[in-house]
Amino acid sequence: MKEPRWLDELEMAAWQGFLEAGNRVTRRLEQQLKDEAGLSHPQYEILVHLAEAPGGEIRMTELAERLITSKSGLTYQVGQLERRGLVRRRACPTDVRGVFAVLTEEGRELLRTAAPGHVATVRETLIDVLDREELAVLARALGEVGRRLRD
Amino acid sequence: MKEPRWLDELEMAAWQGFLEAGNRVTRRLEQQLKDEAGLSHPQYEILVHLAEAPGGEIRMTELAERLITSKSGLTYQVGQLERRGLVRRRACPTDVRGVFAVLTEEGRELLRTAAPGHVATVRETLIDVLDREELAVLARALGEVGRRLRD
DNA sequence: ACAGTGTGGTTCGAATTTGAACAACCGAGT
DNA sequence: ACTCGGTTGTTCAAATTCGAACCACACTGT
Numbered sequence: 001m002k003e004p005r006w007l008d009e010l011e012m013a014a015w016q017g018f019l020e021a022g023n024r025v026t027r028r029l030e031q032q033l034k035d036e037a038g039l040s041h042p043q044y045e046i047l048v049h050l051a052e053a054p055g056g057e058i059r060m061t062e063l064a065e066r067l068i069t070s071k072s073g074l075t076y077q078v079g080q081l082e083r084r085g086l087v088r089r090r091a092c093p094t095d096v097r098g099v100f101a102v103l104t105e106e107g108r109e110l111l112r113t114a115a116p117g118h119v120a121t122v123r124e125t126l127i128d129v130l131d132r133e134e135l136a137v138l139a140r141a142l143g144e145v146g147r148r149l150r151d
Numbered sequence: 152m153k154e155p156r157w158l159d160e161l162e163m164a165a166w167q168g169f170l171e172a173g174n175r176v177t178r179r180l181e182q183q184l185k186d187e188a189g190l191s192h193p194q195y196e197i198l199v200h201l202a203e204a205p206g207g208e209i210r211m212t213e214l215a216e217r218l219i220t221s222k223s224g225l226t227y228q229v230g231q232l233e234r235r236g237l238v239r240r241r242a243c244p245t246d247v248r249g250v251f252a253v254l255t256e257e258g259r260e261l262l263r264t265a266a267p268g269h270v271a272t273v274r275e276t277l278i279d280v281l282d283r284e285e286l287a288v289l290a291r292a293l294g295e296v297g298r299r300l301r302d
Numbered sequence: 303a304c305a306g307t308g309t310g311g312t313t314c315g316a317a318t319t320t321g322a323a324c325a326a327c328c329g330a331g332t
Numbered sequence: 333a334c335t336c337g338g339t340t341g342t343t344c345a346a347a348t349t350c351g352a353a354c355c356a357c358a359c360t361g362t
Contacts, residue, residue, distance in 0.1 A: 004267040011278050014286045017293030018277065022173040023219040024300035040318085060341060068174040073319055075342055080317095097327050097340040116155040126169065127162050129299060130292050135165045137288040141281050142168030148280060149175035191348085212310060221350055226312055228348085248310045248357050 025125050032121045037114035042069065042077055044118065047086065047103060047111045056103035057090065063101055086110055176276050183272045188265035193220065193228055195269065198237065198254060198262045207254035208241065214252055237261055 007015060026041065033039045039047070049066055050056050058066070064074040078101050081087040086107035092098025103111075130138065158166060177192065184190045190198070200217055201207050209217070215225040229252050232238040237258035243249025254262075281289065 004270050005274070006270060007273070007278065010283070010286050010290060013290035013294060014281075015273055015278065017290050017297060018173075018176075020219065020297035021293040021300075022169075022177070024297055025169075026173070027219065028300060042318090061339080064341095068171065068178065070320055071341065072321075072343080076318070092340095095328070095340080099341065119155050119157060122158070122166055123156070125300060126296055127158065127166065129296050130165075132161070134288055134292045135161050137285055138292060139161060139164035139168050141285045141289060142172040143164060145277055145280050146168060146171035146175055149172075149179060149276060193348090210310085211312095215311095222311065223313080223351075224349055231347095243310095246310080246358070248355095250311065 021126075028125050029118070029121055033114065033118060036117045037110065039110075039114060040077075042067070042073075043081060044111075044114065046074075046077060046081060046101070047107055047114075050087065050101060050103035051108060051111055056108070057100040059092065060099050060101060081107070172277075179276050180269070180272055184265065184269060187268045188261065190261075190265060191228075193218070193224075194232060195262075195265065197225075197228060197232060197252070198258055201238065201252060201254035202259060202262055207259070208251040210243065211250050211252060232258070 030041050033041055033044050037044070045067055046063070049063060050058060060074060060078070061071060064071045067074065069077075078087055078089070082089065084106075086104060088102050088104055090100040090102050092100055127135070181192050184192055184195050188195070196218055197214070200214060201209060211225060211229070212222060215222045218225065220228075229238055229240070233240065235257075237255060239253050239255055241251040241253050243251055278286070
């Protein structure tokens with residue numbers, strides 16, 4: 001059993017920063033969305049992805065992959081959103097097994113009211129804390145990290 | 152209702168990268184720890200923090216803050232670790248209400264066997280993907296982000 | 303000494319998450 | 333046309349998470 005390469009001071013700082021920032025930002029966002037829009041972050045993300053998709057609809061499996069969540073988890077959350085009338089399901093015409101999650105007008109409307117507060121929080125917790133140079137590095141570096149884990 | 156400042160392309164890329172990288176790295180880590188050591192990431196973090204603390208023990212509330220988790224969540228996880236003999240509780244001598252979580256020898260041993268695999272995964276998913284310059288920016292920037300949310 | 307406020311940890315119920323199991327279906331190759 | 337492997341979405345049980353309620357105690361000021 002060979003001794004592994006431990007993290008040096010800089011690497012440790014990067015790792016801890018990554019963990020702590022991730023936790024704290026997520027936590028703050030969760031709270032803000034719950035308070036101002038009555039949505040959990042996963043739910044908000046579902047609405048956003050649907051709103052960006054052509055026709056406001058995406059297949060369940062495809063959506064689960066984009067959200068980086070399990071299929072069963074998505075089934076649950078879409079169920080919640082459906083009960084509130086923010087999303088509805090539509091059978092896929094070309095594949096009997098397939099199901100589209102579709103953003104309703106109410107969902108689009110709620111998203112419109114929720115988005116400003118959300119963006120403001122994203123700014124004050126992360127974006128506006130950094131300068132352009134740092135944002136560029138973050139975008140490139142973390143983009144690469146994410147990309148490598150898609151497979 | 153004034154129009155909020157939306158995110159421009161760079162800001163959006165940084166934000167999405169942050170979210171995706173956070174999710175994917177966390178997910179990968181969780182899986183690796185579960186497979187190789189039978190620990191969840193929160194559990195592993197508890198052991199690490201205890202191992203780094205003088206005497207291998209920390210007060211529950213203090214530990215919850217460091218882990219960025221709720222007190223009740225910590226009570227649960229320490230309970231799990233205690234059942235497995237990796238941690239035990241010790242009453243605080245100076246405050247009857249107080250409880251120390253204490254790392255046992257078994258806990259320290261498991262940590263020793265689990266750490267190499269964990270570090271390897273952290274490297275291949277995040278650290279080794281970036282160069283020194285990027286690590287420095289990440290450490291500084293995310294460190295600042297985390298710091299601002301402590302209050 | 304005592305009241306009033308705050309703190310430390312646990313308990314409780316409700317919400318969420320995950321993976322495995324499942325049933326139904328698609329599609330390529332023969 | 334038919335079979336076999338892979339997909340699709342849901343269901344299920346088990347594990348985890350959070351916040352609110354709670355109890356016992358600490359601490360400050362009078």
